Amino acid sequence: MTEEIPKIRMRDVHKAFGKKKVLNGFSLDVPKGDSVVIIGGSGSGKSVSIKCILGLLEADSGSIQIDGQEVAHLHGSKRQKMLSRVGMLFQGAALFDSLPVWHNVSFALIEGQGMSRRPARLKAIEMLERVGLGEDVADLSPAELSGGMQKRVGLARAIANQPEIIFFDEPTTGLDPIMADVINDLIVECVRDLGATTVTITHDMASVRKIADQVAMLYKGGIIWQGPRDALDHCGNPYVEQFVHGRAQGPIRMEVKRR
Numbered sequence: 001m002t003e004e005i006p007k008i009r010m011r012d013v014h015k016a017f018g019k020k021k022v023l024n025g026f027s028l029d030v031p032k033g034d035s036v037v038i039i040g041g042s043g044s045g046k047s048v049s050i051k052c053i054l055g056l057l058e059a060d061s062g063s064i065q066i067d068g069q070e071v072a073h074l075h076g077s078k079r080q081k082m083l084s085r086v087g088m089l090f091q092g093a094a095l096f097d098s099l100p101v102w103h104n105v106s107f108a109l110i111e112g113q114g115m116s117r118r119p120a121r122l123k124a125i126e127m128l129e130r131v132g133l134g135e136d137v138a139d140l141s142p143a144e145l146s147g148g149m150q151k152r153v154g155l156a157r158a159i160a161n162q163p164e165i166i167f168f169d170e171p172t173t174g175l176d177p178i179m180a181d182v183i184n185d186l187i188v189e190c191v192r193d194l195g196a197t198t199v200t201i202t203h204d205m206a207s208v209r210k211i212a213d214q215v216a217m218l219y220k221g222g223i224i225w226q227g228p229r230d231a232l233d234h235c236g237n238p239y240v241e242q243f244v245h246g247r248a249q250g251p252i253r254m255e256v257k258r259r
């Protein structure tokens with residue numbers, strides 16, 4: 001029996017900023033079609049790890065593969081080609097206020113694939129419907145929307161080009177628990193419909209429990225535990241258990257300067 005190649009495979013990835021080592025032997029497998037959620041303390045390097053996959057940051061060393069192909073040092077058209085298979089929902093949605101909502105949603109289709117404005121607008125309206133927003137929102141500026149609506153527009157944009165891989169960076173941050181749950185449901189639904197592989201980073205344990213097939217815990221630059229969502233509460237790893245239950249006491253020491 002041959003082992004299936006993971007959709008994303010990271011091996012021994014290192015990334016430092018000056019003397020600060022952020023990723024220090026980071027290894028992670030994301031199986032095809034799975035939703036892997038990376039958890040870990042603030043500043044532990046979760047965003048840096050996905051920026052390295054996307055090539056927004058260049059890893060100092062190590063291997064990053066998508067479908068068995070090395071992507072760590074891709075540039076130019078090869079990188080663009082890789083990115084065309086990827087969707088991304090950034091923290092805070094990161095919409096362009098200078099463009100109407102519909103153009104934000106279809107941005108990659110217009111700028112990346114050269115789709116003309118008319119079909120791009122229709123596609124955007126279809127995507128907005130998928131995330132529960134009506135046509136009336138299409139011509140508004142993102143600044144006119146609530147935070148929850150902006151996240152939905154960000155999700156519509158992330159799925160517009162039917163990506164094989166989607167990254168979600170803190171998809172529920174700043175939302176009330178009900179809107180957060182709506183976004184989690186939409187993520188599960190859209191990902192299931194697309195059959196996409198996803199990597200999410202979040203502090204929100206409700207989100208983890210809803211969207212993760214697998215959870216990976218990042219601590220001191222590396223993944224110290226990876227396992228199925230159902231194993232989270234009884235995994236026997238004191239670092240994971242402290243984090244999951246939000247306890248101040250335990251092996252993880254927060255670096256808080258006391259007066």
Ligand SMILES: Nc1ncnc2c1ncn2[C@@H]1O[C@H](COP(=O)(O)OP(=O)(O)OP(=O)(O)O)[C@@H](O)[C@H]1O
Pocket residue numbers: 017022040041042043044045046047048049
């Ligand atoms: N471009 C950069 N230049 C210098 N340092 C950076 C850069 N990007 C990230 N860092 C540093 O790397 C560390 C990890 O940052 P990262 O944003 O990955 O953390 P995180 O785990 O996603 O945190 P949070 O949960 O708070 O968003 C931080 O100390 C941050 O200051």
